[in-house]
Amino acid sequence: MAGRQRVLALLIQRYRLPREAIRQLLGAIRQDLRRATRRSFALTPQVQPLAALRFYATGSFLQVVGDGQGLCKASVCRSFQAVTYSLLRLVPRHVRFHSRDEMGATQENLFRSFHIPQVAGVVDGTLIPILTPHVDGHVYICRKGYAAVNCQVVCDHQGIILDVVARWPGSTHDSFVFLANPGDVHEEQYNEAHRLARCIVERTIERWKLRFRCLHTSGGGLQFAPAKSCAVICMTAMFHNIAAKAGVALGEPDEDEEESFEFGLESR
Template structure:
């Protein structure tokens, strides 16, 4: 009887059986080179990182045609690599636009939890090697890092919007990065609106507090926006002597590592670049989670 009633009412309501479309399988369809071109990682790295985030992304059941961890990770990587609209990512990955937004947020949050495991400042046993690499790069002795800030554009937040307008008139997050000669990020601060000056971000950072108390075995190279400290070296505004000219030349050749780091990072992950991010990244996107950024209502007071 219940079945007859169900058929009767289903017919009146125009009931249609739910159909799940066949999703693409990039890991089986593409070679390692093709995967890198589309997702910025090869097969081995995709499997490795997917294994790291599996505890946070694994669905308990396969009900409603649930996404696997690999599928979720590939959707997020596709957005990181393209930085385009969610609708475009959804069409290429065989899912709905809202699913892309949810997956990007979840994957970004899972990756943010791994930040401290991979972004670490050189230890005492590693500093000698870091100094050697910097010296080979630009003849600058005793260098353990290079520092600079870069802006990651966002859409205008709903709260305290004016705080995120940078000097170019765009809404952004001002990201501080410290890197080594191999373009590896050794420290990052991602919590300040775009209007905040680089020097203040540095002064308020945990790195500054720690190194002011315990001076490191080496120096960090910074541009003229940063203060000159016993462990922070800046260039001479005007080189008046041959020794000052030699210093500025070695400084420029060495510090260019952080410029290349910012360029490679934004080129590899287009969602961070200036061209696509403001138009394609909605408010509260997973990029905030990926960089451990606090939502606009909790941003640091100016």
């Protein structure tokens, strides 16, 4: 039993998702990943998602991911692309606003904790580093000096991501992405309650990035064009929700991840 638990723990450490969740995701895209021929030893539908999940989890160089999986860099790259776009259609199932009943629970919790009525979610923006695009690259340079996507995130009181908007260049100001709430006669009290409630989404974003290091600056960011980067952002939001609902705790990074952090924002 102890050996089985260790295997499951290692599985989560490497791929960030429990075994059953990986099986379900694989079942949903198996036909998309199946090759029509075995020519050139095409990778099986079982291997491709694991290679892609390893990249999402670590943000390591594709060559490093391939070495850990026993694959060449080209195979990892093809697997990553195929899995990402196959799973992208599943995102609306897992990243969505709550039903009326579920929303009531969120509103009740946020009102009880922060005394703000009728709140369906908490919103904030975050910068996801990407490879500087060849076209209009300057538009993506954020206030911190690197190319990024300005991503808007909405979560509930439990840290489940309800909505993610990943399409705005890094230079876009948050006020353009979403309209600020106007002040009222109790502005100071409101602002303090708003500040405290906002911590929920800030913690959610932090856990999301720590769980999937490909989004984090320490992992080097997403060294892809904006469209592919936005697809990965949405994908990892879905994975975060699956992991959070399954009660998967954030673990310590393994050796591959720690090695990849040393490279910062250098290009892959």
